[in-house]
Amino acid sequence: MRSNPTGRQLRLGAELRKLRERAGLSTAEAARLLRVNSAQISNIEAARFGPSAERVHALARNYECFDPDLVDALVGMTGDRKRGWWEEYRELLPAGQLDLAELEHHATAIRVAVVIHIPGLLQALDHIRAGLLECVPPLRPHEVEHRLSYRLKRQAILFSDPPTPYATIVHEAALRMGVGGRDIARRQLQHLIEMSEHENVVVQVIPFGSWACVSSGQSFTYVEGPVPKLDTVVLDTAHGCEFLDAEAQLAKYRSVLDRMDSGSLTPEKSRDLIHNIAQSI
Structure with a gap:
């Protein structure tokens, strides 16, 4: 058992x-x-x-x-637990973080909406570290390193063969937060531009002044499964990941994403805005 x-x-x-x-x-x-x-x-x-x-x-x-x-x-979901790379973190990180990595690993596509953070899979190393150093309560040095390596390994799905399709909607506020100071923030924005040029990655920005629904400021990830009934919404909360899979919940967050998408800039105009913000820092 x-x-x-x-x-x-x-x-x-x-x-x-x-x-x-x-x-x-x-x-x-x-x-x-x-x-x-x-x-x-x-x-x-x-x-x-x-x-x-x-x-x-x-x-x-x-x-x-x-x-x-x-x-x-x-x-396809039957069988004993397969030892994915995330299993090495089982005694080091909350179980929800491992479930998130497993979910992303099996995803057929991922859509993300963020308002005040850069999407986790598009964060550069220095940006990740700077964010981890601001955790409450503070993390010990070895905990920072564990979470840093875990985040970088999650990003591997964007470079796998075939790579996982990844589309994110980022509010302009997230681009101007300045995590880690001016140099780190500028490098993060350049990294975001470079990642957006990958064929499987789409980055769209909701600019200040847009009417688009921003889901009350809550970040979330919509993970597509092999069939729509196996999709999952992951809410990013202060107490960890919360997973939703009821059909009504899935429909709600698809609608939120669609509304945010309609109020976002095109990928090309989004890159231009990110570049301009980086130049102004």
């Missing part, structure tokens, strides 16, 4: 529970169809047990799920 399931494993269990509930079946009824006891269904849905691919297919049939793409995606 698993004692510490990953976010991906918890999501598989949650999706199987949703399918059962949509079918109008209790755990006892689902267990009877599968010829197991109710505890096994509960343990699968709580990710305490990992179902095999064959069992997922059987559950999907019993729940009358006729979406082959969804079933294939769920089957």
Whole structure:
């Protein structure tokens, strides 16, 4: 029995529970169809047990799920925990940070909205370090180094083969925060321009004066899965990452992104604005 399931494993269990509930079946009824006891269904849905691919297919049939793409995606989430690079940080960082890295690793595309921060995957090394040194409560030197290396390793998805499509909407306020002082801030903006020139990276800026919705100042990431039902929203909060996957929540944040996009500059004009801000620092 698993004692510490990953976010991906918890999501598989949650999706199987949703399918059962949509079918109008209790755990006892689902267990009877599968010829197991109710505890096994509960343990699968709580990710305490990992179902095999064959069992997922059987559950999907019993729940009358006729979406082959969804079933294939769920089957792809089965199996024991694969030791991704993030596992080396399991005793060093909060579990939510590891779940975020695992989620990004399996993403088919990522959309990000930030208002007062540079997107994490587009931060340069000096900018990351300067930000970490301002954490409350203060981090010890070795904790800074762990979080720094973790952030840099997350960025690898932008350079993988194939690279993950990554689109971000950044408010002008984030570009003018000046984290780390003038030199670091200028280098960060130049790094942002260089990253925006990669084919898989899109950076758009909401300028001051735009009417665009900025989601009350909260940064969030919309991670696309292999099928839309497996998308995830990650809220960046003071107490860590918060993961949302209810259909209504996904629809809400897609709408927020679309509204912010409509009030953003084009990628070309965004680069020009970033360059002008860098020159003025």
